[in-house]
Amino acid sequence: MIETIVRPPTLEEMSSFYRVYQTGVPNVDSLTYDGFSRWWNRSKILGDLLALWRVAAVEDELVGVSISMVLDSYGWGAIWELVVDPEWRRKGIGTRLAQESEHALLERNPALTHFAMALKLQNPAAIPFAERLGYGIQSLVLRLDGPTEDKTFAKALDVKIPRLEDIPLIMHLTPDTYWGLRDYRMIEFSLRGGNCYLMTEPTNNLVVGFARYEHDHDYPDATVISFSYRQGYGQDVVDAALNGVKTQKAILWVQAKHEEILDHLYAKGFHRADAEFLARKRIKGLCQIFAD
Numbered sequence: 001m002i003e004t005i006v007r008p009p010t011l012e013e014m015s016s017f018y019r020v021y022q023t024g025v026p027n028v029d030s031l032t033y034d035g036f037s038r039w040w041n042r043s044k045i046l047g048d049l050l051a052l053w054r055v056a057a058v059e060d061e062l063v064g065v066s067i068s069m070v071l072d073s074y075g076w077g078a079i080w081e082l083v084v085d086p087e088w089r090r091k092g093i094g095t096r097l098a099q100e101s102e103h104a105l106l107e108r109n110p111a112l113t114h115f116a117m118a119l120k121l122q123n124p125a126a127i128p129f130a131e132r133l134g135y136g137i138q139s140l141v142l143r144l145d146g147p148t149e150d151k152t153f154a155k156a157l158d159v160k161i162p163r164l165e166d167i168p169l170i171m172h173l174t175p176d177t178y179w180g181l182r183d184y185r186m187i188e189f190s191l192r193g194g195n196c197y198l199m200t201e202p203t204n205n206l207v208v209g210f211a212r213y214e215h216d217h218d219y220p221d222a223t224v225i226s227f228s229y230r231q232g233y234g235q236d237v238v239d240a241a242l243n244g245v246k247t248q249k250a251i252l253w254v255q256a257k258h259e260e261i262l263d264h265l266y267a268k269g270f271h272r273a274d275a276e277f278l279a280r281k282r283i284k285g286l287c288q289i290f291a292d
């Protein structure tokens with residue numbers, strides 16, 4: 001019987017962690033070593049590396065890794081990435097890593113109501129794996145990539161830089177993705193980081209949209225747009241957001257249930273570059289979890 005130990009990574013294990021992580025691509029997000037080390041260093045400073053990252057080790061060899069994060073505004077603990085080296089799969093290591101990650105998430109925030117896991121569409125094996133752990137698939141989120149040169153206006157909206165007093169209005173808009181901005185603190189953090197825009201209806205000054213641009217070092221010619229919108233204004237907000245982009249391409253993650261926005265983006269020449277199912281599990285009482 002092989003003895004597997006699940007524990008936080010040590011600071012010297014960054015490159016071996018990345019090696020195992022890479023064996024999960026394309027079923028986990030593809031990251032350059034630079035992008036990965038920025039994530040590692042940021043997590044080290046925030047304390048997440050020891051609290052929420054885990055490795056499975058057999059003797060001194062790393063055979064599995066997981067990265068979790070707490071989405072406070074939702075009350076969710078998300079197992080964001082989970083990989084077992086292909087040579088070591090189907091031996092219960094993924095299950096151990098997932099269970100240890102759940103414990104770590106609850107220790108970080110005992111008030112969590114759900115655990116969540118994102119499962120790539122191209123990886124059907126992850127679905128029975130997650131379901132056996134008690135997760136249920138609840139929605140599909142699509143990453144659409146496309147050109148930005150087609151500057152069309154369905155309806156011109158006024159676009160301005162949001163102020164802190166706009167936050168309560170932004171909180172009431174519908175976010176594009178399940179991890180979109182919903183709480184005061186997260187929106188304030190975004191506003192302070194810049195690259196945020198507020199869209200209003202010119203006739204009555206009604207706030208109908210919010211967009212944030214991000215530049216991912218792994219995609220230098222593209223702008224990643226996240227947005228929130230008032231019901232009925234989704235397409236106009238997307239158009240206004242695309243009009244402000246300076247790069248040739250844009251990347252948007254959109255929930256499959258926002259059909260009118262997907263339809264609009266496909267008609268503009270966007271294509272699906274990635275997709276993932278969101279699987280969730282309701283958290284039992286704390287005592288029950290630790291007793292399992």
Ligand SMILES: CC(C)(COP(=O)(O)OP(=O)(O)OC[C@H]1O[C@@H](n2cnc3c(N)ncnc32)[C@H](O)[C@@H]1OP(=O)(O)O)[C@@H](O)C(=O)NCCC(=O)NCCS
Nearest residue numbers: 024027082083084089090091092093094095125126128129
């Ligand atoms: C998904 C993954 C983490 C599973 O790790 P693992 O160590 O092989 O999982 P376990 O051995 O704990 O499997 C537990 C159960 O899940 C199910 N399962 C796991 N892999 C499966 C597969 N390829 N096909 C069907 N069922 C599977 C089985 O029910 C299995 O129990 P069994 O072996 O007794 O039949 C691993 O396949 C992997 O790293 N995949 C690539 C990355 C990825 O998809 N990550 C998940 C989402 S981020």
